[in-house]
Every structure is written in C-alpha cells, then in structure tokens.
Amino acid sequence: MVALFEKIKKHKIIFSLAFLATLNLVVFSFLYGFHPNNDTSGFIDLIKFFRGYDVSFFPARYLNPFYAVVSAKLLFFMSPEQSLITTNIVFYYGLVLLTYGLIRRVFKNNFIGFVSAITVMTGYAMVRYALTQVQDMGGYFWFVLTLYAGWRWWEDKNKSWLYLGGMAVAFGLLTKESGSMGALFVGILFLLDKVSWKERVFNFIRFSIFPFATIIVNFFRGQDVNYSSAYWFTENWKAYVAENFTLLRWFGVHASTYNILWLFIAIGLYFLIRNWRNLDKNIKIYLLAVILSSLSYYSWPMFIARTVFISAWLFAPIAAYGIYNIYIKGRWFKHLAIGMVVLAMITPYIIQSTLRYATLFTIMNLCKNNIPCTWNYFWKNRDQFSTTGDVLYFKYEMK
Numbered sequence: 265m266v267a268l269f270e271k272i273k274k275h276k277i278i279f280s281l282a283f284l285a286t287l288n289l290v291v292f293s294f295l296y297g298f299h300p301n302n303d304t305s306g307f308i309d310l311i312k313f314f315r316g317y318d319v320s321f322f323p324a325r326y327l328n329p330f331y332a333v334v335s336a337k338l339l340f341f342m343s344p345e346q347s348l349i350t351t352n353i354v355f356y357y358g359l360v361l362l363t364y365g366l367i368r369r370v371f372k373n374n375f376i377g378f379v380s381a382i383t384v385m386t387g388y389a390m391v392r393y394a395l396t397q398v399q400d401m402g403g404y405f406w407f408v409l410t411l412y413a414g415w416r417w418w419e420d421k422n423k424s425w426l427y428l429g430g431m432a433v434a435f436g437l438l439t440k441e442s443g444s445m446g447a448l449f450v451g452i453l454f455l456l457d458k459v460s461w462k463e464r465v466f467n468f469i470r471f472s473i474f475p476f477a478t479i480i481v482n483f484f485r486g487q488d489v490n491y492s493s494a495y496w497f498t499e500n501w502k503a504y505v506a507e508n509f510t511l512l513r514w515f516g517v518h519a520s521t522y523n524i525l526w527l528f529i530a531i532g533l534y535f536l537i538r539n540w541r542n543l544d545k546n547i548k549i550y551l552l553a554v555i556l557s558s559l560s561y562y563s564w565p566m567f568i569a570r571t572v573f574i575s576a577w578l579f580a581p582i583a584a585y586g587i588y589n590i591y592i593k594g595r596w597f598k599h600l601a602i603g604m605v606v607l608a609m610i611t612p613y614i615i616q617s618t619l620r621y622a623t624l625f626t627i628m629n630l631c632k633n634n635i636p637c638t639w640n641y642f643w644k645n646r647d648q649f650s651t652t653g654d655v656l657y658f659k660y661e662m663k
Contacts, residue, residue, distance in 0.1 A: 277374055278361065285360045285385050289353065292395050295617065298349040299652040301396040308397075311335045311344040323491035327482055330439040331399050348397040355405040356395070360385045362405070366412045367581045369419070370550045375591065379584035379605055388521055388612035389573035400570045403440025406432045410446025411554065411577060418453050418549075426450075426471040434474040437482065441493060442564065442574055447475065448557035456549060500565040508567035512633060513625055521569040524611040525583050528604060532586030554578050583608070620649040626660050
C-alpha cells in the first residue's frame with residue numbers, strides 16, 4: 265500500500281490528468297451521451313461490411329479501415345456504435361497523456377504541459393465532434409503520436425523513434441488523412457537537423473518506410489472500389505470550396521473552435537515575444553516546426569471545427585504559456601490563472617449547449633448573411649435542434 269501511494273505521489277500529474285479526463289467523459293455523457301454525428305452511418309456501414317454483412321458503403325470510407333478492422337477483429341462482441349465509442353475513449357486517454365508528455369518536454373514545464381492537455385481534452389471540437397460516433401479522435405491521436413515520436417528523436421537522436429513516428433503516420437492514413445499530417449512536423453525537424461544531407465536522407469527513409477508501404481497498399485485497395493484519396497480531394501474541393509472558404513465562415517469557425525482561448529493565446533504570444541531572446545532554443549524550434557502541420561487544415565475542403573482543431577498543438581501550448589506567466593506573478597495571480605483554466609474548460613460546453621446542432625451557416629445562407637435574421641431564426645427554432653445528434657427532423661426553410 266505504501267508503494268502504491270509513493271507511485272501515485274510520483275506520478276500525481278498523470279493521475280490527475282486521468283481523473284480529469286474521466287470526469288470530462290462523465291460530464292459529456294451526462295449532458296449529451298455518446299451520440300451519432302452526421303458521418304456516423306458511413307462508418308457503421310463499413311464496420312458491418314468488415315464483419316461480413318452484405319451492405320453498401322461509401323467508397324471513401326474503405327480507404328480508412330482502421331476503426332472497422334478494430335471493430336471486426338477485436339471488438340466484434342460489441343455493436344458497431346459501441347465499438348466506435350470504445351475505440352475513441354482509448355484514443356482520448358492516449359491523446360491527453362501524449363499532449364502532456366509532448367508539451368512538458370518542449371517547455372520543460374509541468375504546468376504548461378498540464379494546462380495544454382486540459383485545454384485539448386475539453387476543446388470545442390472534442391465536445392462537438394470527437395467524443396461522438398466518428399473517427400476524428402483517432403486522427404488526432406496518430407497526429408500527436410507522430411509529433412511526440414518526432415520530438416523524442418530530436419532530443420536523443422534514437423532512430424527507433426523515427427520508426428514509431430512513421431508507423432503513426434501510416435495508421436493516420438488508415439484512420440483519417442489529417443492524422444498523417446504530423447509527417448510535416450518531422451520533415452521540418454529533418455531540415456533543421458545539423459547533420460550531413462546523406463544522414464538526413466537516411467533518416468527520411470527510416471521515417472517513410474511504413475507510410476510509403478501504406479500508400480502503395482491503399483492504392484491497390486482503392487482499385488477494389490474504383491476509388492482513391494486523390495479523387496476524393498478533387499471532387500470535394502469542387503463541391504465545397506466555394507461555401508467553405510469565405511471570410512465569414514473563416515471567422516466563425518475559428519471563433520467557435522478556440523472561443524475564450526483566443527484571449528489566452530494573445531496573452532501567450534505577448535509573453536513569447538517579450539521573452540523571445542531568453543526563450544529556450546527547443547521551444548523556438550518546436551513552434552517553428554509545428555506551424556506547417558498545424559495549419560494543414562487549409563488543404564481540406566471542409567472548413568469546420570474538427571479540421572481546424574489539428575492546430576491545437578500549436579495554439580494550446582501558447583495559451584498555456586500565457587497562463588503560466590500570469591500564474592507565477594504572485595498569489596492573487598495564481599487565482600486568476602486557475603480561473604482562466606476553468607473558463608477554458610467550461611466555455612466549449614456552454615457554446616455547445618447553446619448552439620446545439622443548429623447549422624448556423626445554413627441559416628445564414630437562408631438569411632443572406634443577415635445577422636438579426638439568423639439569430640431570430642435560430643432562437644425561434646432552438647427547441648428543435650438537438651444536443652445529442654444532428655437535428656430532430658428539422659427542415660431548413662424560410663417561412
């Protein structure tokens with residue numbers, strides 16, 4: 265028993281994060297339930313197909329079979345819906361702990377790592393999308409595992425981390441294409457590494473073995489359904505770019521994704537700029553290397569919070585750095601900093617409980633971007649928008 269208490273004391277931050285992550289799951293389950301989302305039916309169809317049922321499925325899903333394979337081979341005793349949520353919960357805990365481990369190492373600061381993990385676990389995209397019956401959680405996990413493995417390689421140059429990072433990219437390709445974008449982070453580290461170009465090429469080969477093999481295999485798998493990721497990107501860009509990449513949607517999606525955290529991000533940027541000369545070199549390298557992969561959501565045709573959230577591992581540590589610099593100023597500032605963390609945790613829930621699953625941009629299109637009209641439309645129909653699904657058989661139309 266003494267040994268157990270000693271272990272808990274030694275790893276109290278890990279246990280605290282696990283407790284808070286569990287509490288967050290309980291709160292989410294109580295408020296919304298682990299409900300379906302707009303893409304759930306497509307994932308369930310593929311799971312049924314991998315379980316041997318004669319069902320049709322959207323061919324693009326066939327190229328991302330990780331969840332379906334796990335459901336068919338490991339979680340076969342569960343319903344497809346339960347297997348989606350179970351897999352997401354496993355990824356969720358891994359994501360929280362990886363975020364802490366990564367940012368703690370970069371900033372050499374437990375507080376910044378802890379706050380970064382908290383703001384990720386309760387982020388708006390996590391509440392609205394990732395904890396529902398979809399596959400985004402897996403994409404986030406493989407993305408952050410790639411960042412973590414790449415950073416561990418940068419620290420000690422142990423080449424085993426490159427193989428792990430490459431495997432994470434490969435599984436990211438098989439889960440959610442955005443999950444492979446951590447490869448850009450590792451690529452920047454290769455460019456910044458002060459070794460010969462020959463060594464850089466060999467490091468690239470070590471890292472790319474698994475992703476390259478996965479791309480080749482998926483190319484041939486795509487022929488089974490006469491489909492490819494390139495075709496998906498091309499067709500979706502044609503279909504959605506006009507309505508997604510507008511200034512109004514750009515502002516609205518970013519505002520909702522990070523909400524109150526934008527204030528803390530601004531504070532963090534202020535302190536980063538002020539302290540830049542004295543900042544540890546590795547912090548500068550991380551922030552530089554993570555920019556490209558964090559902003560890779562601009563390559564996606566769908567401009568929504570769950571694609572934007574891949575930038576959290578750029579913005580969350582900046583916000584945490586700002587909160588930390590307030591925390592260390594004195595006793596009363598400690599209370600202020602803790603209040604900021606609490607506010608960052610509850611604001612996404614307030615937004616989701618208020619907006620529910622109303623599609624605001626659809627309403628804005630109906631109202632021709634008239635804000636009073638949009639608000640009146642939403643408020644008049646607010647009881648018909650669900651907190652546990654898309655909408656309750658609601659038809660968008662002006663009357």
